Amino acid sequence: MRRRLLPLGLAALLFNPSFAQTIDIGRGGTYEISNGSAPRAVEPTSSLSLKAALSLAFGASPELSGARRELEAIEATIIQAQVRPNPELATLIEDTQKATRTTTLQLNQPIELGGKRAARIDAAERGRDAATVELDAKRAEIRAAVVASFFDVLIAQERLRLAQGSVELAQRASGAASRRVTAGKVSPVEETKARVAEAGVRIELTLAVSELATARKRLAGIWGNPAPRFERAEGDLNALPPLPALADLNARLATSPNLLRAKIEVDRRQALAEIERSRRVPNVTVSLGAKRDEQLGRNQAILGLSIPLPVFDRNQGNLLEALHRTDKARDDLSATEIRLSNELALAYERLNSARWETESLRQDILPGAQSAYDAATKGFELGKFSFLDVLDAQRTSFQAKSQYLRALAEAHRSAAEIERILGEASASSPSASAATKP
Structure with a gap:
């Protein structure tokens, strides 16, 4: 009897669609888990351009690599969502005496109803869309x-x-003051003031060295290098990023990864709600087998159908939860639209103000401050001005140049923030075109 029933069970397993699908995935190599890491660019030891810095970050950023791994993992969920339930092979032996023993071999195959498989696949695909947009958003953040x-x-x-x-x-001013004191033309107090001013400027130099070291480490840390190798950054610092119209920026905001991520989350929650709704329809289990009755001396075919009765558990709680989470995703989408719109408007205003301040300093204030300092220094060396006039002109020139650099920094930070919000990383972006000029 067992020799007759064993081929029947093996044949049912081999011709089952789920079993064949599993074998196909394993042997066909339709999905391959890759443990290798992406090749990383080597940081140059001389000058570093913005293009090279972006290449380093995109190739070696741990955050970007993690987003890619997440997308690969989500691809696996689609494969799992496509599979069908496995069959079940059951055997039953009644009575321990061979003469009166009854042996049953049965194959049970669950059949999904209510569109469960299609709902699973749709939800998994929405998850893949979300992971793809998340990768785009991460690239925009890294770029900014x-x-x-x-x-x-x-x-x-x-x-x-x-x-x-x-x-x-x-x-030079200290040397000139010292010579004038030696010649007896001015009081030694003038030389003391010059030395004090020189000490203050040296403090500024120390702070500038520290600030440069911090900025270099912050840049190299994006691609995971704690000790920068590049000697200096090469780019056109004085090139201001352009200022597009705010209406154009708002129009492009609708396709930004940050907003698309919230929109796809609504679709994903709706797909998850469809999964819970499909689970309210019970599955059917079809049974096929054979029964050997030793007492009667004959085999009997078995054909059965099993349907759960949704009397108590109709999956009502899970469905209600999924519907509420869908409503929450819609609220989050509205909040994201408002937040991104406000962030874009603020970044636009900062860029506009920084551009205006930079242009004013470059055209009007810097030339005048430098001219006044040159005239005061020359006049002090000729004995026409006091050292207080030189100090005042020097302080004014230094403050004007420092303000100009701060305005430039704010302009480029605002332009980078706009790129982050819009999620655009094109080679013709404002900051990219500004930094690639020699």
């Missing part, structure tokens, strides 16, 4: 961080150069 940090390095380099020039000028 690189752009902002890169221009911080450029500005820190310029501030260091400015501090070094101020130290040289302060040394």
Whole structure:
């Protein structure tokens, strides 16, 4: 009897769609888990451009790599959602005496009803869409961080150069004051004031060195390098990012990854609600087998059908939860639209103000402050001005240049923030075009 029933059970298993599908996945290699990491670019030891910094970040950022891994994991959920329930092979032996024993071999196959499989696949695909948009949003965040940090390095380099020039000028002023004191033309107090001013400028130089080191580490840390190798950043610091119309930016906001992520979450929650709704329809289990009655001396075929009765558990609680979470996702979408719109408007205003301040400083204030300082220094060396006039002109020039650098930094940070909100990482972006100029 067992020899007759065993081939029947094996044949049922081999011709079952679920079993065949599992074998196909395992042997066909339709899905492969990759444990290898993406090749990482080598950080240059000389100059670093914005393009090279972006390449390093996109290739070696741990956060971006984690987002890619999440997308790969979500792809696996689609494969799992497509599979059908496994069959069940059951055997039953009645009586221990061989003469009166009854042996039953039965194959049970659950059949999903109510669109459960289609609902699972749809929910898994919505999860993949969410992971894809999450990867795009992460790329936009990484890009904005690189752009902002890169221009911080450029500005820190310029501030260091400015501090070094101020130290040289302060040394010249101290030397001139010392010579005038030796010649008896001015009081020794003038030389003391010059030395004090020189010490203050040297403090500014120390702060500028520290600020540059911090900016370099912050930039290299984006691609996971705690000790920067590049010597300096190369780019056109004075090139201001353009200011598009706010209406154009708002129109592009509708396709930003941050907003699409919230929209896809609504679709995903709706798909999950459909899964819970489909579970209210019970599955059917079809049974096929054979029964051997030793007492009667004959085999009997078995055909059965099992249907659960949804009397008490109709999955009502899970469905209600899924519907409420869908409503919450819609509320989150509205909140995200408002938040992104406000963030975009604020970044736009900051960029507009920074551009106006930079242009005013560049065209009007900086030339006048430098001219006044040059005239005061030359007049002091000729004995026409006091050292207080030189100190005042030097302080004014230094403050104007520092304000100019701060305005430049704010402009580039605001432009990078707009790119982060919009999620655009094109090569023709404002900051990219500004930093690639020699």
